[in-house]
Amino acid sequence: MTIVLVGLNHRTAPIEVRERLAFTEEELPDALRRLVDGVAIAEGLILSTCNRVEILAATGVPTRSSDRAERAAIERIRAFLRDQRQVPPNVYEAALYHYVDREAVRHLFRVTAGLDSLVLGEPQIFGQVKDAYARALAAGTVGKTLHLLVPRAFSVAKRVRTETAIGEEAVSVSSVAVELARKIFDDLQGRTVLLVGAGKMAELTVRHLLASGVRHLLICNRTRERAEQLATQFGAEALSLEVLPTSLARADILICSAGGTEPIVRREHVAAAMLARRNRPLFLIDISVPRTVEPSVGQLANVFLYDIDDLEQIAHAHMERRRHEAARAEMIVDQAVEAFMKSLRSLEIGPVIAAFRRRLEEIAYGELERHRRYLGTLTPEQERALRHLLESIINKFAHPAIARLHQAARDDARRPEELSVVELWTDILETQERSSSRE
Amino acid sequence: MERADLLLLAAAIAYVLALLHLIASLWGRGARFGTWRLALPLAVGFGAHTIWLVRAAIRFGHIPMISTQEVFALLAWAILVYYLLLQRARRRADVLGVFVLPIVVLFVLVALVSTGFTLLPHELEDVLRMPALPLHIGFMMLAYAGFLLAFLAALMYLLQERELKRKRFGLIYRYFPSLSTCETIGYRSLLLGFLMLTLGIGTGVILLHRSDPVFWRGDPIIVLALVTWLFYLIVVHYRLAAGWRGRRAALLLIVGFLATAATFVSARLFGHIL
Numbered sequence A: 001m002t003i004v005l006v007g008l009n010h011r012t013a014p015i016e017v018r019e020r021l022a023f024t025e026e027e028l029p030d031a032l033r034r035l036v037d038g039v040a041i042a043e044g045l046i047l048s049t050c051n052r053v054e055i056l057a058a059t060g061v062p063t064r065s066s067d068r069a070e071r072a073a074i075e076r077i078r079a080f081l082r083d084q085r086q087v088p089p090n091v092y093e094a095a096l097y098h099y100v101d102r103e104a105v106r107h108l109f110r111v112t113a114g115l116d117s118l119v120l121g122e123p124q125i126f127g128q129v130k131d132a133y134a135r136a137l138a139a140g141t142v143g144k145t146l147h148l149l150v151p152r153a154f155s156v157a158k159r160v161r162t163e164t165a166i167g168e169e170a171v172s173v174s175s176v177a178v179e180l181a182r183k184i185f186d187d188l189q190g191r192t193v194l195l196v197g198a199g200k201m202a203e204l205t206v207r208h209l210l211a212s213g214v215r216h217l218l219i220c221n222r223t224r225e226r227a228e229q230l231a232t233q234f235g236a237e238a239l240s241l242e243v244l245p246t247s248l249a250r251a252d253i254l255i256c257s258a259g260g261t262e263p264i265v266r267r268e269h270v271a272a273a274m275l276a277r278r279n280r281p282l283f284l285i286d287i288s289v290p291r292t293v294e295p296s297v298g299q300l301a302n303v304f305l306y307d308i309d310d311l312e313q314i315a316h317a318h319m320e321r322r323r324h325e326a327a328r329a330e331m332i333v334d335q336a337v338e339a340f341m342k343s344l345r346s347l348e349i350g351p352v353i354a355a356f357r358r359r360l361e362e363i364a365y366g367e368l369e370r371h372r373r374y375l376g377t378l379t380p381e382q383e384r385a386l387r388h389l390l391e392s393i394i395n396k397f398a399h400p401a402i403a404r405l406h407q408a409a410r411d412d413a414r415r416p417e418e419l420s421v422v423e424l425w426t427d428i429l430e431t432q433e434r435s436s437s438r439e
Numbered sequence B: 001m002e003r004a005d006l007l008l009l010a011a012a013i014a015y016v017l018a019l020l021h022l023i024a025s026l027w028g029r030g031a032r033f034g035t036w037r038l039a040l041p042l043a044v045g046f047g048a049h050t051i052w053l054v055r056a057a058i059r060f061g062h063i064p065m066i067s068t069q070e071v072f073a074l075l076a077w078a079i080l081v082y083y084l085l086l087q088r089a090r091r092r093a094d095v096l097g098v099f100v101l102p103i104v105v106l107f108v109l110v111a112l113v114s115t116g117f118t119l120l121p122h123e124l125e126d127v128l129r130m131p132a133l134p135l136h137i138g139f140m141m142l143a144y145a146g147f148l149l150a151f152l153a154a155l156m157y158l159l160q161e162r163e164l165k166r167k168r169f170g171l172i173y174r175y176f177p178s179l180s181t182c183e184t185i186g187y188r189s190l191l192l193g194f195l196m197l198t199l200g201i202g203t204g205v206i207l208l209h210r211s212d213p214v215f216w217r218g219d220p221i222i223v224l225a226l227v228t229w230l231f232y233l234i235v236v237h238y239r240l241a242a243g244w245r246g247r248r249a250a251l252l253l254i255v256g257f258l259a260t261a262a263t264f265v266s267a268r269l270f271g272h273i274l
Helices: A015-021 A028-035 A066-084 A089-095 A102-112 A124-139 A144-163 A173-185 A200-211 A224-234 A241-250 A267-276 A295-299 A308-374 A380-410 A421-438 B005-027 B036-060 B068-089 B094-113 B122-129 B132-166 B171-175 B179-211 B220-242 B246-269
Strands: A003-009 A043-048 A052-058 A097-100 A192-197 A216-221 A237-240 A253-257 A282-286 A303-307
Touching: A003 A015, A003 A066, A003 A102, A015 A052, A015 A089, A028 A043, A028 A066, A028 A124, A043 A124, A043 A144, A052 A066, A052 A102, A052 A144, A066 A089, A066 A097, A097 A102, A102 A124, A102 A144, A102 A308, A124 A144, A144 A308, A173 A200, A173 A253, A173 A282, A173 A303, A173 A308, A173 B132, A173 B179, A192 A200, A192 A241, A200 A224, A200 A253, A216 A224, A216 A241, A224 A237, A237 A241, A241 A267, A267 A282, A267 A295, A295 A303, A303 A308, A308 A380, A308 A421, A380 A421, B005 B036, B005 B094, B036 B068, B036 B094, B068 B094, B068 B132, B068 B179, B094 B132, B132 B171, B132 B179, B132 B246, B179 B220, B179 B246, B220 B246
Parallel strands: A192 A216, A192 A253, A216 A237, A253 A282, A282 A303
Antiparallel strands: A003 A052, A003 A097, A043 A052
């Protein structure tokens, strides 16, 4: 049982390449069944997101040289990609990476925990891996190995999330704005947002706020038509610029993204609004450059003014912290990889041990049959005693050997060019069988 | 220490454990507060504490709020009642425990080392039998505890506000509740405390009037209590009427608490039983 992972991601391939290789949801069941041919690949899973296309596979029964098995599996995945995607291989071949066994496990763990993501520590990938696993389960391409491996990746990701602060703080300007709003208002439900001007960043922030429970949105623009256009798009109320000063009192959060060199929101406007608001806090986000909210507004009591630089600095500081936490997450992953490899070896050694026992029994009972003619007729008691005797000998010999085998498999620390304990014993048993059948 | 006080000691230890858990989760990885590791010691400590109070009441045949030991044990208990109520009411308010629990622990320890029931002056024995006395003391305790909580919430508000204004974020920003939560806790504690103070002063006046109709006029403690009451009345009124909230309200709560603490301390110093 060798685990291989072949794929490409945002670091190795541009979006033009990734989108051509991506699998749609509808394609997946069929693609999964095609991937798993039962020869080179016994189990498979396809993870296809906008940032990565990865194929995780496990080979079947251990063979004498898993070196060949892994090469066959990787070849099989490449061939599968060629068949499935009508894309000339030279477009993506250079971007493909492949990992085997321990490295494949580590890669999967890192991906699931968000350590390999474009935005370090982002949580969406966890759900995407979960979906990919559910699809593979539904398609019936998950066997013993992946069933052991993928859920382990989930628990590693959860550990990373709870034991490090990797996903705790916002790292994009718009999500920092939402986080700050929460630090002021706690619950955003029932708060009113006033958007002045337009722009990509402003709209993104508004969307973030709406997703966080903001229900009421006012939109104010220099041109009335533009305001109304945006208002219909967001289901908001349109305002004209003239009423902005008086409308300030209605808003809890103001996002200012207007053009022009003159400040639109002046200190006296805000001071008046605060009086009308009875000092309920006001959160001002000025993401326009040059700034359109008078900076001295920030000195007013219960007013919190942040400009684009502030937000970017916060996002940057949070990112730094994430990187710091990522180092701790990597240690958790390292531990988990080692632990997993041990359980994988235990899983693999199972059939070997069964074969080992079977072999001993075959030999013992074979010898019994061979010598039966010299034994004469046996009473049922004698027959039973004889079988008991053989079983005892087998057990007494096999028991410590099996225990050692278990341990050796768990602690297997072979160098890459060596055979693993599993491979070695598979080999021994096969040779044994061949030589005894030749007799 | 008497054997009965082992319960109080157990409570103190449980509170320390709860506090340690809070600190550990602040310090460590990705602080997660609302776990059984916090809830369990709090529940155990609160249980032991309550049993101790009930036993003391049975033993001495009066509500345990006369001796220094009893007063501190009861005060700690009242503070904890508020904390448990407010902590359940608002998420992310657990961190309040970092401030509340040391005070609770301190009060319980004071109760442990201070003397138990002492004989009261003869003239007070009559007073002790009056049904208004336990009511009066109970209300005052709850009022003090409420103002303490309001004070702590105000402190947290100011610290969090400072971070948000300065735009330089540290542990406070990360772990303290939002401004709105701090304010809500502060306001609710204030209202409860004010209600209790009103009732406490009312019963106190009745009590003093009955025990000695002349004695209470011009008593500095009573004047101080009335000033405190008036102060909180103004705070509540202006908050409702003029929108005194946020920073200013927080500062007022801090001042108010200091005045209350002064009333309490001077009352004990002048030998008043309150």
